[in-house]
Amino acid sequence: MDQKSDQDLVQDVRNGNRQAFTELMRRHQQRVYWVARRIVGNHEDADDIAQDAFIKAFLSLGDFRGDSSFFTWLYRIAVNLSLNTVRRRQVLTYLRESEILSRFLPLGNDPHHDLELKELESRLQRAIGSLPEKQRAVFVLRYYDGMPYEEIAGVLKTSVGGLKANYFHALRKVQEYLKDEISTGNTAR
């Protein structure tokens, strides 16, 4: 089974072979986990997203037409789930800080909020966390995974030219954020 291509394994899964799907998971689980981890910034969410991505892939295997590689398709699922998690967290943060809801929710006393801050375990991670969603996804895929733009375009369903611009802007913002950290004298954790 180790010698089979992803495409052959996908076909085996469609024919009812669950072991083939386990092999697909074994091959790609680390990369799926790490892309989620770098976008959402913490282990717990990344763990959930990795599981959800594989479950969604298994259930939607009938919709996979083979236009892209299985890995690109799986990565797309994982990135979308990660960005959804980020959006949900931003909405919760906004609601907590909202003047109206602050009457009902104690600001700053939310253990979940404090935990999120702790989970952004490095300033680099916090810098990435400050990026808009799309720039964040591009940055993670290019900076950490070294993924070619053509493949990133397949994952994010966007043009190569737009991706290049997004990545360049993301790099600039991260650079400025880190330089601010140095200039304000924040010591490393």
Add this chain to the structure above:
Amino acid sequence: MKFRQGTPLVDDRAEEELAAEVRRVAAALGEPHQEAPPDPYWQNLLVRTNDRVDRATSGRALTISWAARVAFPGVVAILSFLIGLRYFAPQHESHAPTLANVFLSMPQQAVDTLLSDPSEISAALSVADLGVDPLNPEKEEFANYLINNGSVATLEESMSDQQVTAVLTALGSYREQSTTGVRQQ
């Protein structure tokens, strides 16, 4: 996509230099690498994910959770409805009211009308279940009532031949007495 005029095209070299600069600054800050999960985590992830896939694809429709949320309250609601229907629904009379109840609930004028003109009484009326028998009062009372309120024909039809003979005899002697009384006057 917005078109920004004057935005220089990003070339690969500029991008590589900037990425290198970011790595250098991050290293200068002493940024730790994100801590990787221990090795057993990956095997455990496979097991947990496979379990979730099995649950998601199982054909089992009835779960304990579903039973608690849907089936049990539904059964309780249906049983409550049936019990309420059995014991608390409005009761209808299973049989027609008795003739006695009908007469007793009728106004006096209507009763009088029936007694004075028996032809209005339907042949379908049953007197068999009368507890109180308003149609068969004491004969003397009935006769007095008819004399005061009824017609002669009714009186005749209701009386036996013996009673009619007795009345005629009495009337005959009454007429004689009346005539004699007039002659004497």
